[in-house]
Amino acid sequence: MKQIRVLMGMPIAVEIVDPHADEAIFEEIYGYFKYIDEKFSTYKKTSEITAINEGRLAEKDWSEEMRLVFMLSEETKRETNGYFDIKTPNGTYDPSGLVKGWAIWNAAQLILKNGFKNFYVDAGGDIQPHGMNAEGKLWTVGIKNPWNEAENVKVMRVKTEGVATSGTYIRGLHIYNPRDGKPIDEIVSLTVIGPNIYEADRFATAAFAMGKAAIHFIENIPGLEGYMIDNNKTATMTSGFETYVARPD
């Protein structure tokens, strides 16, 4: 069974191959994403993060999930030497770069807890797979061509690894270099494969802000592989990336 719903400002696709999948599990998964959206969306007047940003909610009254997300963000900021920072140039907090991967990961845990083993969750191009596809083979993931959304420029096979892509080509230059506040324009797309989508997503977001150095940052982190596309349509990949391309299905 497969469904796509638009939440958190993006299409979220969930496919469960196991034959006992039913509407109930999909309602639970999308219910969870809706809950996260209501809490963390900076576009919603009524969200907890907006209340924090507008000074209407004291820290002592934050929810446990908000505290956790801020703590994870602080940890990620340290691990990336400040390149990941949920504080925006105008001083408000936008944790969406971490919340997305974290929420997808939590949704996948929810699916596993309900006894399903073969599925994926894809929220806006960030993917957490598990098990096998309908053909009994590893899930195949394509990297979208930044200049042609109908094409894939690379195909990987993944089992439980998370795949996240940061890019500028859809929403424009919305990622900023925290060192000088200027938008990033050297690289157009950075795909990170990590042990799970939480790890892949937070490092893809942080590394993208480093421009062309991003791929070397990913290379130096054990357990991560990356594929970076620059504005000359040249790709640079980490030394272990092609094991996911050549992997037997």
Next chain:
Amino acid sequence: MKNAWKYILGIAVVVLIAGYIIFNGQNGDSNSQVAANNGGTDSTSTGSNQTTTAGGTGNGNGTTTGSTVTTSTGGTGSTGQYRNGTYTGSAADAFYGTVQVAAVVSGGKLTDVKFLKYPNEPGHTSEVSSMAIPQLKKEAIASQSATVDIVSGATQTSQAFQQSLASALSQAKS
């Protein structure tokens, strides 16, 4: 017959020993990536006469431009051809930015290489166990014909997706 085999074995041993001596005699030429000044100058000098290459370990890959390599002359390797201390190399242009490394020598051997400049991060120091700045594989992107289960790309704009979905659904309405 037996004597012939002993003879051949003897020759083989001699060849191996000779090869080992010759190989070690050449130690310190183009295969070594880091050199220390082994003249009479101060061990704390930086820049001008100690340099490092950004070469790969043993395979000659290097992206360094603008830096020169000086090598120590000979030595057998086992007695240590470097003097203990930390030596700073000149700044070199790698394709993604500027790189500068420091070589740490203790017990006469090279024991560590530190990055002094990290691209986009002036002042960041990070230790690496390999002496190489890796040459990562590049390629021109190319469309793949295989169909895939899932596509990873930068987040689609919700508005565009919703518009397209709405028009499709309106056609689907009977």
